[in-house]
Amino acid sequence: xxxxxxxxxxxxxxxxxxxxxxxxxxxRRRAPAxxxxxxxxxxxxxxxxxxxxxxxxxxxxxxxxxxxxxNHRRRERxxxxxxxxxxxxxxxxxxxxxxxxxxxTSLRPDEREVLALVAWEGLAPADAAxxxxxxxxxxxxxxxxxxxxxxRRLAELEPSPAFDPSPRGASQ
Amino acid sequence: xxxDVLARLQRxxxxxxxxxxxxTPARRNARRPLLVLAAVAAIAVPAAAFGSQIGGLxxxxxxxxxxxxxxxxxxxxxxxxxxxxxSQLLGTRDGVSFYASKRADxxxxxxxxxxxxxxxxxxxxxxxxxxxxxxxxxxxxxxxDARLAGVAADGVARVALLAANGSEIASAxxxxxxxxxxxxxxxxxxxxxxxxxxxxxxxxxxxxxxPWGTP
Numbered sequence: 001x002x003x004x005x006x007x008x009x010x011x012x013x014x015x016x017x018x019x020x021x022x023x024x025x026x027x028r029r030r031a032p033a034x035x036x037x038x039x040x041x042x043x044x045x046x047x048x049x050x051x052x053x054x055x056x057x058x059x060x061x062x063x064x065x066x067x068x069x070x071n072h073r074r075r076e077r078x079x080x081x082x083x084x085x086x087x088x089x090x091x092x093x094x095x096x097x098x099x100x101x102x103x104x105t106s107l108r109p110d111e112r113e114v115l116a117l118v119a120w121e122g123l124a125p126a127d128a129a130x131x132x133x134x135x136x137x138x139x140x141x142x143x144x145x146x147x148x149x150x151x152r153r154l155a156e157l158e159p160s161p162a163f164d165p166s167p168r169g170a171s172q
Numbered sequence: 173x174x175x176d177v178l179a180r181l182q183r184x185x186x187x188x189x190x191x192x193x194x195x196t197p198a199r200r201n202a203r204r205p206l207l208v209l210a211a212v213a214a215i216a217v218p219a220a221a222f223g224s225q226i227g228g229l230x231x232x233x234x235x236x237x238x239x240x241x242x243x244x245x246x247x248x249x250x251x252x253x254x255x256x257x258x259s260q261l262l263g264t265r266d267g268v269s270f271y272a273s274k275r276a277d278x279x280x281x282x283x284x285x286x287x288x289x290x291x292x293x294x295x296x297x298x299x300x301x302x303x304x305x306x307x308x309x310x311x312x313x314x315x316x317d318a319r320l321a322g323v324a325a326d327g328v329a330r331v332a333l334l335a336a337n338g339s340e341i342a343s344a345x346x347x348x349x350x351x352x353x354x355x356x357x358x359x360x361x362x363x364x365x366x367x368x369x370x371x372x373x374x375x376x377x378x379x380x381x382x383p384w385g386t387p
Contacts, residue, residue: 025187
């Protein structure tokens with residue numbers, strides 16, 4: 001049964017009140033300078049497509065925010081302007097762990113995104129798959145590979161005894 | 173080892189925030205959030221020439237009822253806005269009360285109190301330059317509920333919300349410098365416009381991407 005305008009308004013208010021901070025955090029983790037615009041545009045889409053927002057709305061909202069961010073970046077690339085919001089520098093994204101930040105920036109964007117969705121947004125792989133528009137199985141595989149690549153990169157940057165290329169460590 | 177990587181990444185979260193539990197039953201506050209705007213965004217479409225501005229609304233001896241700002245319902249939320257110690261109750265229309273005050277620097281402060289439990293209210297202080305250049309100020313459209321309400325400078329006869337194609341979505345007459353329309357259709361507005369008595373556009377502002385732009 002179609003919702004009344006009042007019910008629609010209430011649902012939108014509820015979604016906004018409950019999830020806007022999470023969407024804002026999502027945007028700030030990726031593009032601080034664009035965060036406000038991303039939140040506004042995400043909820044504009046939410047308003048327009050309210051009937052299609054699933055009951056578990058957060059992954060859906062993250063997916064919209066992700067597309068909105070991609071659109072912003074595309075527009076800025078087209079305009080050939082500096083991209084303050086898209087400088088994925090280590091300092092910008094991971095200020096507390098410079099080594100991890102270096103390893104992080106060496107990953108591909110799709111690897112960073114799946115890791116961030118799980119580690120920072122706290123999504124289960126099945127929910128991250130909804131954000132990324134892939135199957136849960138594909139998401140698990142992507143996550144596994146991303147974790148492995150990040151671990152390898154970290155090991156290169158901060159060798160532990162097991163990875164120490166000293167004669168003893170390299171004796172094998 | 174890869175699990176450690178994830179934990180390390182979690183610790184390095186650049187914007188720590190615990191996402192809310194989901195889905196949970198809808199929770200409704202008895203009163204919707206108060207929206208506080210220290211200053212309003214720049215005007216998207218420059219105002220055309222108009223005889224009056226919102227900054228001239230207060231300070232007139234015969235406009236509204238003067239009262240201590242502490243008695244305004246939204247007073248507890250006014251800290252940081254440099255709100256003057258006295259305000260003027262400009263009036264109450266259709267369940268919406270309007271309190272205004274003019275700062276010494278020429279800034280204009282407005283509190284919109286919707287006297288309906290569950291409805292939103294708003295505080296805004298315009299800096300002097302904006303107060304001197306815009307003829308209307310009101311609740312953000314669709315911020316917390318669909319309502320067109322605000323104050324208008326002398327000379328504004330009507331305020332309307334327009335769709336992207338320019339058609340009128342809703343309109344409210346300005347009476348005693350106040351306008352209210354509590355029953356907006358469920359259509360997203362693209363801009364707001366103020367008209368004089370002859371139907372000339374005095375001011376128009378596009379909301380841009382946000383449906384809760386402040387008129």
